[in-house]
Amino acid sequence: MRIALVATCLGDAMFPQAPRATVELLERLGHEVVFPAEQTCCGQAHVNTGYLDMALPLVRHHVDVFTGAADVVVAPSGSCVGCVRHQHAMVARRGGDEGLARAAEDLAGRTYELSELLVDVLGVTDVGAYYPHRVTYHPTCHSLRMLRVGDKPLRLLRAVRGLTLTELPDAEVCCGFGGTFAVKNAETSTAMLADKMANVLSTHAEVCTAGDTSCLMHIGGGLSRLRSGVRTVHLAEILASTEDAPRVPDAIMSEAR
Amino acid sequence: MVGAHPGRLVSAREEVLARLRAARDAGGATSPDVPREYRRTGSHPPGSAAAVARLDETLTDYRATVHRVADEDGVSAVIARVLEDAGATTFVAPPGLPARWLAEVTARVRPDAPPLPVAELDRVDAVVTGAAVAIADTGTFVLDARAPDQGRRAITLVPDHHVCVLRADAVVSSVPEALARLDPDGPLTFVSGPSATSDIELDRVEGVHGPRRLDVVLVGPR
Amino acid sequence: MTTTDLGMPTVASDPHGHLRGTETFPVAAHRALADTQLRQNLGHATRTIRAKRAAVVGEVDDWEELRRAGECLKADVMARLPELLEQLEASVTARGGVVHWARDAQEANRIVVDLVRQTGADEVVKVKSMATQETGLNEALGEAGIAALETDLAELIVQLSDDRPSHFLVPAIHRNRSEIRDIFLREMPDVDPDLTDEPRKLAMAARAHLRRKFLSATVGISGVNFAVADSGTISVVESEGNGRMCLTLPDTLITVMGVEKIVPTWSDLEVFLQLLPRSSTGERMNPYTSTWSGVTPGDGPQTFHLVLLDNGRSNVLASPDGRQALHCIRCSACLNVCPVYERAGGHAYGSIYPGPIGAVLSPQLTGISGPDDVNASLPYASSLCGACFDACPVRIDIPHLLVQQRAAAIDAHTRPTAQDVAMRAAAAAMATPGRFSLAERVVKLGRLLGRSGRIRSVPGPGAAAWFGARDMPPPPAETFREWWARTRGGS
Numbered sequence: 001m002r003i004a005l006v007a008t009c010l011g012d013a014m015f016p017q018a019p020r021a022t023v024e025l026l027e028r029l030g031h032e033v034v035f036p037a038e039q040t041c042c043g044q045a046h047v048n049t050g051y052l053d054m055a056l057p058l059v060r061h062h063v064d065v066f067t068g069a070a071d072v073v074v075a076p077s078g079s080c081v082g083c084v085r086h087q088h089a090m091v092a093r094r095g096g097d098e099g100l101a102r103a104a105e106d107l108a109g110r111t112y113e114l115s116e117l118l119v120d121v122l123g124v125t126d127v128g129a130y131y132p133h134r135v136t137y138h139p140t141c142h143s144l145r146m147l148r149v150g151d152k153p154l155r156l157l158r159a160v161r162g163l164t165l166t167e168l169p170d171a172e173v174c175c176g177f178g179g180t181f182a183v184k185n186a187e188t189s190t191a192m193l194a195d196k197m198a199n200v201l202s203t204h205a206e207v208c209t210a211g212d213t214s215c216l217m218h219i220g221g222g223l224s225r226l227r228s229g230v231r232t233v234h235l236a237e238i239l240a241s242t243e244d245a246p247r248v249p250d251a252i253m254s255e256a257r
Numbered sequence: 258m259v260g261a262h263p264g265r266l267v268s269a270r271e272e273v274l275a276r277l278r279a280a281r282d283a284g285g286a287t288s289p290d291v292p293r294e295y296r297r298t299g300s301h302p303p304g305s306a307a308a309v310a311r312l313d314e315t316l317t318d319y320r321a322t323v324h325r326v327a328d329e330d331g332v333s334a335v336i337a338r339v340l341e342d343a344g345a346t347t348f349v350a351p352p353g354l355p356a357r358w359l360a361e362v363t364a365r366v367r368p369d370a371p372p373l374p375v376a377e378l379d380r381v382d383a384v385v386t387g388a389a390v391a392i393a394d395t396g397t398f399v400l401d402a403r404a405p406d407q408g409r410r411a412i413t414l415v416p417d418h419h420v421c422v423l424r425a426d427a428v429v430s431s432v433p434e435a436l437a438r439l440d441p442d443g444p445l446t447f448v449s450g451p452s453a454t455s456d457i458e459l460d461r462v463e464g465v466h467g468p469r470r471l472d473v474v475l476v477g478p479r
Numbered sequence: 480m481t482t483t484d485l486g487m488p489t490v491a492s493d494p495h496g497h498l499r500g501t502e503t504f505p506v507a508a509h510r511a512l513a514d515t516q517l518r519q520n521l522g523h524a525t526r527t528i529r530a531k532r533a534a535v536v537g538e539v540d541d542w543e544e545l546r547r548a549g550e551c552l553k554a555d556v557m558a559r560l561p562e563l564l565e566q567l568e569a570s571v572t573a574r575g576g577v578v579h580w581a582r583d584a585q586e587a588n589r590i591v592v593d594l595v596r597q598t599g600a601d602e603v604v605k606v607k608s609m610a611t612q613e614t615g616l617n618e619a620l621g622e623a624g625i626a627a628l629e630t631d632l633a634e635l636i637v638q639l640s641d642d643r644p645s646h647f648l649v650p651a652i653h654r655n656r657s658e659i660r661d662i663f664l665r666e667m668p669d670v671d672p673d674l675t676d677e678p679r680k681l682a683m684a685a686r687a688h689l690r691r692k693f694l695s696a697t698v699g700i701s702g703v704n705f706a707v708a709d710s711g712t713i714s715v716v717e718s719e720g721n722g723r724m725c726l727t728l729p730d731t732l733i734t735v736m737g738v739e740k741i742v743p744t745w746s747d748l749e750v751f752l753q754l755l756p757r758s759s760t761g762e763r764m765n766p767y768t769s770t771w772s773g774v775t776p777g778d779g780p781q782t783f784h785l786v787l788l789d790n791g792r793s794n795v796l797a798s799p800d801g802r803q804a805l806h807c808i809r810c811s812a813c814l815n816v817c818p819v820y821e822r823a824g825g826h827a828y829g830s831i832y833p834g835p836i837g838a839v840l841s842p843q844l845t846g847i848s849g850p851d852d853v854n855a856s857l858p859y860a861s862s863l864c865g866a867c868f869d870a871c872p873v874r875i876d877i878p879h880l881l882v883q884q885r886a887a888a889i890d891a892h893t894r895p896t897a898q899d900v901a902m903r904a905a906a907a908a909m910a911t912p913g914r915f916s917l918a919e920r921v922v923k924l925g926r927l928l929g930r931s932g933r934i935r936s937v938p939g940p941g942a943a944a945w946f947g948a949r950d951m952p953p954p955p956a957e958t959f960r961e962w963w964a965r966t967r968g969g970s
């Protein structure tokens with residue numbers, strides 16, 4: 001299948017491990033990945049901060065770039081897919097552009113978060129990965145409650161050879177990121193982060209994984225500040241790791257970049 | 258309310274309604290169809306042994322004491338015993354309480370006819386009533402103030418001990434079935450267990466302003 | 480209008496009543512987050528209620544169908560609100576009640592004060608009601624020399640300690656049992672000096688304290704949970720029996736309701752009487768629900784007044800999406816599941832309506848007056864985690880409304896803020912691929928900051944907030960698009 005990749009602005013500029021791993025994984029599974037180079041950002045930060053008018057050109061740009069790029073579109077980010085699926089058309093309609101709203105809805109119907117693409121569209125749960133580490137999974141809010149990915153990421157992780165999955169207590173509670181929330185209400189955000197980190201640490205996992213780079217940046221930023229020794233790794237990186245080409249837990253916060 | 262706001266010419270009624278009409282039109286005046294896909298009949302038929310058994314469980318769960326009797330002949334003995342156990346020497350009865358329910362009761366009955374003053378109600382030990390309907394799913398019975406065996410609201414509120422007789426034919430499974438049997442005109446009181454509060458650390462504790470002791474006599478074959 | 484709007488209104492001068500605090504959410508939350516006792520109390524109470532709710536909701540196999548019915552019933556009510564109110568007015572009047580209309584909080588208070596005065600009473604008993612908390616009725620009665628006695632246990636605790644409510648259902652959720660005991664020992668004249676902090680003993684103390692008041696009260700004041708338009712039936716849902724006391728024993732009953740608390744028919748209650756108790760106290764059914772219609776000869780108050788309150792609700796109704804906030808049945812489930820509420824507590828929201836629903840309702844009721852309006856900070860008091868929507872028994876899309884109210888807050892900017900400027904620059908860069916790559920190269924300069932492997936701080940607004948508790952890695956040596964160009968030939 002020909003699949004267009006949304007690298008996400010954060011993935012492109014700051015955390016390229018996740019989109020790279022997504023490309024390698026999908027190619028390994030025999031699919032063709034295209035990267036429309038004009039892509040920039042889905043506009044999520046603008047939308048969720050309330051800059052709906054400013055987000056309109058970003059939505060238009062995203063729709064222009066990805067309509068026609070491939071049959072399906074994937075992003076290794078629950079929140080970006082959430083924005084595409086639940087907010088793009090709203091932003092377009094608010095801006096009075098019904099044509100764009102329809103195009104955005106059409107594109108949203110073909111845009112998937114990574115675990116959805118693998119399980120629902122490509123029909124695989126065992127991607128042949130190998131990752132001999134103790135891992136705990138944080139189901140990020142947008143994956144869980146906006147996209148309703150359910151246990152798909154866990155099914156993918158359970159099929160990874162060598163991986164020990166440990167259950168995260170209070171997994172479904174937000175880590176406190178919330179985009180500009182972490183800055184505008186930094187203290188409340190920190191209080192939430194503290195509880196998330198305590199739960200991660202209680203699992204004695206080496207690695208905390210998730211489907212959203214942004215939440216991992218937040219949790220990883222906190223764990224790094226505590227010098228906890230726990231790494232944060234995107235789900236795509238775990239799934240891209242094989243016996244032939246094992247990936248060390250190249251953590252989002254590690255210096256080996 | 259003309260003049261409530263000095264200088265305003267229209268009444269509050271007219272102004273509020275005008276604002277609401279304008280706002281409703283601006284925000285949309287189309288009513289959606291209401292999907293009624295939830296269950297409107299319960300899991301057990303009304304009056305069935307299964308419904309009564311579930312009611313027994315849910316009442317008990319919220320700290321009502323349930324007494325089962327096979328038929329109405331057994332009611333008065335249970336009421337007599339319950340009042341005696343509670344040390345109740347006086348009780349109020351609504352004007353239409355079936356006399357046979359009290360045949361063996363030795364405590365002194367205070368008929369609420371003419372209506373007893375509140376101070377009197379505060380001095381009696383208990384109240385005995387029937388009920389209009391009971392809901393097995395939730396452990397609830399409903400008192401209809403206009404029903405002769407249930408009486409005005411104050412008599413089931415002020416005394417500290419309520420004994421309620423429920424016939425099996427008054428028992429339904431679900432909330433929708435119960436509401437369908439009730440008349441919205443009269444004062445109704447839905448009672449689910451003795452008075453309680455969750456106001457201290459959100460844990461339920463029984464016994465605040467309403468009757469602190471609740472006995473339910475469930476009449477019907479098992 | 481007798482007051483003038485001086486930019487930042489104080490609570491007393493605000494015709495809206497208690498819908499606005501005096502400081503922004505982050506400022507108020509700063510204090511709350513540092514209050515370890517408060518944090519423990521809230522954490523314990525919300526954990527308890529979340530578990531109870533989950534258990535009783537799990538028992539109901541048609542819960543989702545009930546939620547959908549509740550959602551659509553409320554949407555139907557909004558589409559017909561003026562007509563339903565006129566119908567309610569006619570039904571209540573036909574059954575011997577008197578209906579009053581109030582444009583705002585001040586007017587509602589004036590109506591109630593006048594009605595109480597007419598009875599000659601100098602004391603009233605009250606059932607907990609959000610509407611009268613919203614209007615600040617107790618203060619208005621107090622100024623008129625009428626003592627308003629709160630009878631709900633938690634409300635009594637708040638009143639005795641001269642505190643503010645912090646939750647819909649349990650206004651004293653921020654207090655634990657030993658604090659409550661101390662308040663009772665201090666403020667209740669006849670209390671047993673050996674009172675322990677056993678919840679049952681505390682409940683008994685409240686009973687003893689209020690008993691005589693109930694039995695002698697001549698005027699009762701209540702709110703409304705649901706008002707049935709076609710039958711004129713009013714319902715009040717409660718636990719302790721204090722509601723029954725106030726609704727039954729006095730000669731006069733005055734009930735204040737927000738105009739949105741209406742349902743079309745009696746049978747519609749079959750939906751809400753299932754949704755509310757399970758979502759609220761986590762019970763299959765609350766101990767007592769009272770319903771009445773007008774006046775019943777020989778039973779209960781023989782004079783009944785119903786005050787219908789707008790106080791900004793028409794503003795909310797005018798917004799096609801925003802009006803969902805009026806669907807709220809005040810169950811408080813969204814508060815109990817909200818990670819922000821759980822940590823910052825109800826007082827941080829300033830308005831009498833806290834939590835996720837408060838964050839979208841308060842700014843709509845008052846309108847956002849400008850960039851300095853403290854209510855403009857409320858929609859940002861959320862990480863948009865969505866837990867509130869899942870818990871809401873009437874499916875209010877609170878996350879969407881939060882985004883909408885953020886947009887409204889930005890629309891109220893009378894001059895561009897630093898954030899506006901930054902977001903505009905970012906949007907300009909992101910709408911143009913060439914400029915985006917340039918921006919990425921600028922980001923890469925950040926590697927200079929991270930030579931130790933992690934960045935512990937950077938200059939600039941907002942950065943201090945992040946780096947207070949979090950590191951950031953240095954930007955990567957190679958962006959994704961550079962990697963793609965290198966390995967995949969830039970296709």
Ligand code: SF4
Pocket residue numbers: 758806807808809810811812813814836867870871872873874875
């Ligand atoms: S918004 Fe929904 S969950 Fe929150 S209090 Fe209102 S009805 Fe309950």
